[in-house]
Amino acid sequence: xxxxADGPEKGVRCIxxxxxxxxATIVVDRAMDIANLEYKGIPLAWISPTGIKAxxxxxxxxxxxxxxxxxxxxxxxxxxxxxRPTVDEGEQLxxxxxxxxxxxxxxxxxxxxxxxxxxxxxxxxVREVKVFEPNISLHRRIEARLGETRILIKDTVSNNGxxxxxxxxxYHFNFGYPLLSKDSKLMSTSRLVVPRDQDAAEGAEYYDSFxxxxxxxxxxxxxxxxxxxxxxxxYAALVNKRILDGLAVSIRFRKSSLNRLIEWKMMGxxxxxxxxxxxxxxxLGRDAERRYGTLQFLEPREEREIExxxxxxxxxxxxxxxxxxxxxxxxxxxxxxxxTIDEFVDMTR
Numbered sequence: 001x002x003x004x005a006d007g008p009e010k011g012v013r014c015i016x017x018x019x020x021x022x023x024a025t026i027v028v029d030r031a032m033d034i035a036n037l038e039y040k041g042i043p044l045a046w047i048s049p050t051g052i053k054a055x056x057x058x059x060x061x062x063x064x065x066x067x068x069x070x071x072x073x074x075x076x077x078x079x080x081x082x083x084r085p086t087v088d089e090g091e092q093l094x095x096x097x098x099x100x101x102x103x104x105x106x107x108x109x110x111x112x113x114x115x116x117x118x119x120x121x122x123x124x125x126v127r128e129v130k131v132f133e134p135n136i137s138l139h140r141r142i143e144a145r146l147g148e149t150r151i152l153i154k155d156t157v158s159n160n161g162x163x164x165x166x167x168x169x170x171y172h173f174n175f176g177y178p179l180l181s182k183d184s185k186l187m188s189t190s191r192l193v194v195p196r197d198q199d200a201a202e203g204a205e206y207y208d209s210f211x212x213x214x215x216x217x218x219x220x221x222x223x224x225x226x227x228x229x230x231x232x233x234x235y236a237a238l239v240n241k242r243i244l245d246g247l248a249v250s251i252r253f254r255k256s257s258l259n260r261l262i263e264w265k266m267m268g269x270x271x272x273x274x275x276x277x278x279x280x281x282x283x284l285g286r287d288a289e290r291r292y293g294t295l296q297f298l299e300p301r302e303e304r305e306i307e308x309x310x311x312x313x314x315x316x317x318x319x320x321x322x323x324x325x326x327x328x329x330x331x332x333x334x335x336x337x338x339x340t341i342d343e344f345v346d347m348t349r
Contacts, residue, residue: 046176
């Protein structure tokens with residue numbers, strides 16, 4: 001473990017995780033999220049100009065969350081709300097919730113041999129707590145094995161209080177250049193896709209392809225409904241066959257715990273990023289989820305377990321296997337693109 005030493009990131013605790021081919025920076029004081037991620041020295045994650053700001057710089061109002069959004073391989077959003085700033089039952093809610101600015105209590109950081117495998121384990125707990133209000137905890141366990149190209153995130157979210165609480169969580173994976181380029185494609189087990197707004201509706205048929213950075217680009221956001229394999233897993237991957245002999249990053253998760261996938265397509269100069277975001281809600285705000293009747297809750301003492309696996313795939317043969325797996329699950333050549341969010345919600349309840 002080490003601490004960052006200068007500027008607005010001063011004092012932030014981090015852990016360097018290295019499997020050999022993979023190298024990641026776990027930011028303990030930012031909800032144990034993942035900042036830098038590299039494969040054989042090739043950067044995979046998009047890092048924003050804010051850098052890894054200390055939690056003290058959190059601005060909860062409006063879009064203030066963006067002033068410390070470092071992006072990275074993973075930023076967690078939630079736990080009782082995320083999405084656009086809004087007012088829900090009289091409560092002012094800013095962008096994307098509080099959890100990513102909350103320091104974790106580090107419980108475990110070790111490596112150990114299990115037979116012929118060397119397992120690296122990191123565990124910590126983040127709490128979203130207020131007197132008379134939510135008492136929610138996120139226990140995060142990150143696992144990786146020496147020589148492998150996978151990182152497994154195992155989260156347990158618990159309502160430690162005595163009243164029912166809204167539960168919203170989103171895993172904001174962010175990938176940038178050189179993995180993301182005009183040569184990249186998004187592959188997923190998507191059955192349905194709907195644009196969030198008019199900006200996204202323009203060129204919606206190209207939701208899975210990318211351009212070179214453009215000046216003045218307006219972000220495009222798409223909501224996906226995913227098919228799953230026989231074990232209940234959904235898949236989304238960013239593939240670039242022009243790097244090495246082909247390179248891809250794949251996200252795998254159970255739809256039973258994360259029933260939505262948000263795509264953030266941002267092709268701007270200086271903000272060139274693809275967000276692949278498994279979630280249990282859309283990013284329209286907690287009030288919208290409540291209106292749709294899709295807002296999830298945690299009962300007193302209830303726990304939810306969530307697993308998300310990030311893996312890197314190299315080589316044309318391995319990428320071909322990944323593509324065939326995704327296509328076999330999806331079972332259709334292209335997902336259906338819907339016109340309205342209301343239709344999407346009605347079809348995916």
